[in-house]
Amino acid sequence: MTLPASLAADLTAKFGDKVKENIPLAPYTSARIGGPADVLITAGSADELAEMISLLWKNEADYFILGGGSNILISDKGVRGITVLNRAKAVRFENDRQPKVWAESGVVFSNLANRCALKGFSGLEWASTVPGTIGGAVYGNAGAFQGDTAGNLISTELLTGGGRQSWPVEKMAYGYRTSILKRGEIKATILSAELTLKNATKEEVSVKIAEFSERRKASQPPGASLGSMFKNPPDDYAGRLIEAAGLKGTRIGKAEISPLHGNFFVNHGKTDADDIHALIELVRKTVKDKFGVELELEIELIGEWDY
Numbered sequence: 001m002t003l004p005a006s007l008a009a010d011l012t013a014k015f016g017d018k019v020k021e022n023i024p025l026a027p028y029t030s031a032r033i034g035g036p037a038d039v040l041i042t043a044g045s046a047d048e049l050a051e052m053i054s055l056l057w058k059n060e061a062d063y064f065i066l067g068g069g070s071n072i073l074i075s076d077k078g079v080r081g082i083t084v085l086n087r088a089k090a091v092r093f094e095n096d097r098q099p100k101v102w103a104e105s106g107v108v109f110s111n112l113a114n115r116c117a118l119k120g121f122s123g124l125e126w127a128s129t130v131p132g133t134i135g136g137a138v139y140g141n142a143g144a145f146q147g148d149t150a151g152n153l154i155s156t157e158l159l160t161g162g163g164r165q166s167w168p169v170e171k172m173a174y175g176y177r178t179s180i181l182k183r184g185e186i187k188a189t190i191l192s193a194e195l196t197l198k199n200a201t202k203e204e205v206s207v208k209i210a211e212f213s214e215r216r217k218a219s220q221p222p223g224a225s226l227g228s229m230f231k232n233p234p235d236d237y238a239g240r241l242i243e244a245a246g247l248k249g250t251r252i253g254k255a256e257i258s259p260l261h262g263n264f265f266v267n268h269g270k271t272d273a274d275d276i277h278a279l280i281e282l283v284r285k286t287v288k289d290k291f292g293v294e295l296e297l298e299i300e301l302i303g304e305w306d307y
Contacts (some may be wrong), residue, residue, distance in 0.1 A: 003039065003082075007059045011041065014051070018042045025074050028066055028085065030131050031267050032224040033276065034074025035303065037083035046088045046104045046191040050159045053189045056082060057161075064302060065189065067133035068108055070227045071140065075303035076273045086135060088191070093119060099197040100154060105135030105190045109142065117209055122200035123152060125208040129216040131227065135190040139181050141174045145212050150174035152195045158188040177231055177298055221258040224267040229280065230295040238295055239263035245286045252278045277301075 003011070011019050023040040026032050043049035056063045062081030066072075088104035091112065099121050103112055113128040126147025130137060137149045138156050153169040173180040180186055230238035242248065242262030249259040251268075253275035258264040265276055284295050 003061075004059065007055075007061060010055060010059075011039075014055070015041060015048075018044075023083075025066070025069075025079065025083065029069035029072065029074060029226075030224065031069075031073070031226045031265075031271075031276070033226075033267055033271055033273050035076045035078030035273075037079045039082045040085055041082060042085040042087055043106070044087050045090065046157070049084070049086060049088050049105070049189065050164060050191055052084055053159055056084075065135070067106060067136045068131055070132040071136065071299045072302050073226055073273055073276055073299055075301070075305050077304040079303040086133065090192075091115065093121070095199075099199055100194055101197060102192060102194045103134050104192045105133060105138070107134045108132070109134055109137050113209065116197060117202060117205040120200055120202045120205065121197040122205045122208070123197040124195065125205060125212060128209040128212055134193050138172070138190050138193050139179060141172075141177055141179050141182075143177070145215070148174075152197075154194040154196050156193045157191040159191055160186070160188045164191065219261055221260045221264050221266050225258070225264045226276070226299050228263050228298050229265055230263055230283070231298045233293050233295065236293070237263075241287050241291055241293060241295070242283055245283070245290050247283055247286060250279065250282070252282075255279055257283070273303075277305075 019039065019041045021039055022036050024036050025034040041052060043052055063084055064079050065084045065086055067086045086106040088106035090104045091107060092102045094100050101116065109127045109130040109132060113124040116124050126145040129144055130142050132142060136142065138153065141149050143149065150169060155166050155168050157164060157166050181188055232238050239262040242257065247257050248262045250257045254267065254269040254271040255275040256266045256268055257279060258266050265279055287293055287295055
């Protein structure tokens with residue numbers, strides 16, 4: 001892609017060697033799948049992320065923000081425009097009356113949960129197996145083990161058309177694996193989040209994290225995957241429906257519906273995004289035909305697709 005001369009000059013002048021062209025994105029995703037970014041620019045702090053996004057908005061440039069790379073499927077053709085790699089990772093703990101933690105949006109959620117354990121703070125144990133970033137969790141209301149982001153979030157700092165704003169959790173209009181941002185009801189970029197914690201001991205928190213980790217290993221496949229592929233329909237589970245449809249273990253190319261958990265698709269090598277997409281369509285059609293249930297994707301399709 002050829003950037004407008006003015007934008008190319010501004011990006012280079014402000015961010016120098018943080019701007020790179022034609023960079024493969026597969027290594028930046030949990031599934032290790034996806035084509036190249038036309039332009040990849042790395043944000044090292046929330047301030048830098050805000051500066052980059054403001055510049056892109058000003059130039060009306062196409063862009064995509066990449067965090068931990070989970071819950072997304074990047075097309076084999078890659079991503080046109082600019083991909084902003086969010087590596088804003090500052091963390092600050094506070095313990096005035098009520099313990100809480102402030103974290104920039106590029107912080108890996110599971111790492112934060114373990115840092116809380118080391119300080120004897122509980123409340124985020126459920127997030128110890130969540131592979132994505134704080135930004136992705138706030139955006140999609142990530143959850144596990146009966147916990148979710150909505151239950152811990154105090155407020156989030158957003159970059160909007162009106163500048164930087166602090167939003168309380170209520171304004172995020174959370175639902176199951178969704179938010180006002182994910183539904184596209186407002187244009188904004190997540191810069192940081194403040195989360196509530198509880199006082200505990202290192203031992204108590206570590207035991208709970210170890211328990212959740214063992215449960216995850218027992219129920220979810222190892223290896224490269226996108227995370228949960230489909231949202232659970234009301235009063236049911238996507239994995240149960242996929243298993244009941246006889247699809248566990250089905251392979252297309254090197255992509256497989258896990259024999260361990262039907263809602264996880266595993267990359268067994270240099271898997272094409274198109275193979276994963278073909279499995280998605282197979283599951284949707286089969287489950288719809290057999291049970292009358294239309295499965296909704298939990299992941300997002302990113303990049304240039306032919307369908």
